[in-house]
Amino acid sequence: MEWLHNLFGRSPEMAIFLSLAVGYAIGKIKFGKFQLGGVAGSLLVAVLVSQVGVHVDGGIKAVLFALFIFAVGFESGPQFFSSLGRQSIKEIVLAAVMALTGLVTVVVMAKLFALDKGLAAGVAAGGLTQSAIIGTAGDAIAKLGLGAEETARLQGNVAVGYAVTYVFGSFGAILVCVNILPRLMGRSIRDDAIAAEAAMQAGVHVLGPDQEAAAPSLVGRIYEMTDDPQRSVAEIENADPTTTITIERIKRDGKLIDPSPELVLHRNDIVLVVGRREAVIANAPLFGREVFAVEDMELTMFKREVVLTNRNFHQKTVANIREATLGGVRHGVFVVQLSRMGVALPLQPQTVIHIGDVVSIYGAEQDVKRVAATIGDTIVSSAKTDFVYLGAGIVAGLLIGMLSVKLANIPLTLGAGGGALLAGLLFGWYRAKKQTIGEIPGGAVQLLKDLGLAGFVVVVGLQSGLQAVETVRQLGLTIFGVGVVVTIVPMVLTMLFGRYVLRYSNTAIFAGALSGSRSANPAFGEVLDKASNTIPTVPFAITYALANVFLTLLGPLIVALV
Missing domain, CATH: 3.30.70.1450 (Regulator of K+ conductance, C-terminal domain)
Known part of the structure; x- marks a missing residue:
């Protein structure tokens, strides 16, 4: 395999795209009802490729993940902020249960298999895929007052435990969220995502891409x-x-x-x-x-989306506006849809219109232009990405991720991922209010999500795969087995708690919340892929933010309890 090592040494990016291509091909294969999916397939292939020795710069992983998590937040910002409130209590409890069961599982396994403080903390960091535990556990070990050599040994064991367990930590979360959870719920992620989206639209039928009504209104x-x-x-x-x-x-x-x-x-x-x-x-x-087919009687009609900025229409009902604009103002123009923050509103006489709502109007070109100028600002659809907005959003997220506060000398931070997610949510929300700026086409957002997540996972596999396999050879399968338990048991217990105590009834929403409570980004990517819409994102965003805090706190707790 020397020639492969030399080849990937000259072109490490080739290893990334090879892992993506082969991984997604494997991910499409069905074993009965089980299917790996592209992300899990790419991770496994990357681990195999890493065995020939591949060096990939860590900055690539950071860039890809920032693109993925910002795009996720950008797409879901409007729904996220409208969903905050008392209805978020279930997500808060779910994240707390995940952290608590994770802590208990790690401590019990460490006692059973006589793991030292370093290995136990490393298993927690890798099995729960929360890299921040490495830092908090290492800092706690340094404060134990041990000799320099023992401190270095324990801190080194944190990295060993992390390397051995991280790969399955990512893979196992995918298995639970995408394969086990739907079986427990008795419904697929896709079916429940569609149902939740329909409920969100309050009964308004919204056509999807490439769909047309057989009998148009x-x-x-x-x-x-x-x-x-x-x-x-x-x-x-x-x-x-x-x-x-x-x-x-x-x-x-x-x-x-x-x-x-x-x-x-x-x-x-x-x-x-x-x-x-x-x-x-x-x-x-x-x-x-x-x-039919009378010469010169055909007329091309236009459809335009306009952001309402005219305050004369603010907080007026549809009936009020129809009455006020009867005659010349709206002659020849029909309102075909109203939406607020990406959610369709019913076209009922009692529906109240607000500044920032998007009005879809239909009619002859001159009529549409006249009415659009009266309503507000026309949204000009473009296939080009506003890189000023995209770049500013990611920079803002990374800056937020650098902020840190200390709780009992434990540094708490959102990290680059949490910061980019928060910025994406904010920038997506603002874009929904001011749709004349910040254009990022849907196809571009999807590419950022797909390539960002899959590429991130591949780089993780290429960087950690060789070390993980080597460590398993040296230490046996004990650490790996403990990592499997630490990955699976807290997720299963939390899943059962969510289903039977918190009473989650929608598979897509539950899968998003469960993956977020474990900060399991690869699993969330697979959930999104199965859902084919943004429904899982809101619960994920809430539990993900909490998991970054709750799971980070496990580092010093494990050091203290083991």
Whole structure:
């Protein structure tokens, strides 16, 4: 394997992408109902590749993880802040239970297998995938008053225990969250994610990507007038204020004429009527015979999303706004959707509109432009990422992660991951309020999540795999086995507590909370992949932030109790 070692020495990035390619290929293979998934597959392949000797700079891991966790927060910021409150108590309790069961499991296993303080703390750091325990445990060992040689030995054992157990710590969390949890709940992550998303939309049906309604709510029909109604365009359009139709084009004697409000319709006129389906159907007898493919009668319609900035509409109901804009202001324009912080609102007369809501309007180009200027700022869709916003967000997150406070001489910090997640949540929330800035297309966010997480896991495997295997060879499987127990037992106990005591009923939400309570980023990535939406992110963000504090505190506690 010398040639592979030399090859990866010249191009370590090749080892990363090889692990990704082969890992995702393996992750697609199904063993009955069990499937590894791309992240777990990439981790295993990276461990194998690491055996030939690969050096990957640790900075790559930090960059990839920052991109992943910021993108997760950015996508879920609006829902996160709206979900905070009394409903978050379950996540707080779940994170506390995970930390407590983790502590008890580590202490019991250390007593059973006569592990010293260093190995016990290292097993906790790796088995619970909380690297900060290395620092807090090492600091606690230094304060025990032992000789320099013994202190160095114990601190070295922390790193040994971490190296042996970290790989399965990541892999085991994936197994529990993605494979065991859905079986306990009796429902898949995907099905419950869809159900939760539908509930979030308050019954509003929102079409997904590449979906179209078979019977759209807005339609256009061409009619040939079979009677002489002797009514003007305005009289017909405003006959029933509860239903809206507009006459967009009129053809008389083979020529197009301006559909001005005062124009009176005659027999044999050909008219293009646009409106909501029920209104067009109700008024069809008034127009006469429907015709098709009439030259010059087709009209291209436009849809635009506009952020409401006009304070005249703030805290007004839909009915109030319809009444105030009846006639020329909104003529020819239809509101097809309202949304607030990414959540669709029902288009009901009693729905109250706020500044910052997004209004989706539909109509002819000149009408849409006129109404959009009245409402607020048009959102210009772009395939380009606003790197000013993205870069500023990640920098802010990394700065937040550097902040540290001491609790009984124990330094507590969010770390780079927690800081980037918090910044992502804040920047995503602000982007939802001010959608004219900070454009990061959905495809770009997905790429940041997928590549960031998978690449991070691969680098972990390449850096830790060789040392972990070598340590297992030297010390036997005892430390590895203890790490397996420390990984699985607290997660299973916490899972059972969440299911039967906290009464979690949605698999996707529970999986997000459980992975966050263990700060298990690879597991969370697989949960997100299974869910195919952002539903698991909000509970993950809450428990992840708490886990960074609770699990970090385990370092000195283990040193004191073992």
